[in-house]
Amino acid sequence: MKAAVLETYSQFVWKDVPTPKVKPGEVLVHIKFASICGTDMHIFPGDFHPRTQVPFIPGHEFGGIVAEIGEGVTGFAVGDKVAVDPIIWCGECPACQRKHYPACTKLKLLGVDLDGGFAQYISVEPHMLFKAAPNTPDEHVALVEIYGIGFHANRRAGTKAGDVLAIWGAGRVGQVILQAARTKTKGTIFIVDPLESRLEIAVKNNENVVAINPEKENPVEAIKRYTDGKGVDIAFEAVGHAHEIEGVFTPVRSCIQSLRGGGKVCVLGLGDDPSPVVFKELIWKEGQIITSRVSDGEFAEVIENLNAGNLKPDALISKVMHGSEIQKAFELLNNSPEKYLKVLLDLS
């Protein structure tokens, strides 16, 4: 098979590698499309070293068609369309014993800790597969994983009907939090980002969204104005860094300031720098800060919503390129974040 191998950091090579052999208890998936994630953008130059060890095959957002079924596997047939959940948890650590799998201390991801989906085939255990409807476009199947992040965040935050929300960051994660939230509440959703192109995608594809560019107006003041001083029920942080725009506090602190009394902040951004928080601002509201990492089986909920037409996957896809063009795809994403949200790799 062909695969996009990260031979050394910052250098992909599209080349022949051995097709995985299906072991008993596994299913061979012929991967159709894989989606490039922000995490991949960090893996590419070596930010994840030594967790990632080159040469290896990244890719944790992908799906395809069942190609072969290993001995003893039931419930799948050759030709089934499937999304692959890349998470492997240990089952033994204190978090796993409490079924809190995203917090597994030994959590591994296909495409990060092991070879992943930037390849034409992968062999996985059937519990990692979620069947999509036969008529779902293959491109959309590759987005089930990232939608899972959005649905998981909403589950962690407890989004419910009527809630008014704010989302800091209209990148890949912010957009899936938004689309997932839209399936749960018709309340106003504020979305904050300095990139107009990303705000536009959010507003065009989702009802009752108010875009706020923090370089043009202070988002906390804008939210207070729109909500008659009340604030939002939940504020999500999907920025991932603590840089301040002049006159605006860091994303997490701004989230706290935009809350109503008793509201919640749900933090997803994986920055390395400390993010200053004034706890008095949270305590006065008796607010909560919660976090959300990866997903926890929300694939089924995503597929249901895809089938019902409740999501807008095409809104996320900026460009589709062939797997052999992967090096160029990473360069485009690095050089022009304002133009590209999701780039999909066609692995056929």
Ligand SMILES: [Zn+2]
């Ligand atoms: Zn991802």
Ligand SMILES: [Zn+2]
């Ligand atoms: Zn564990």
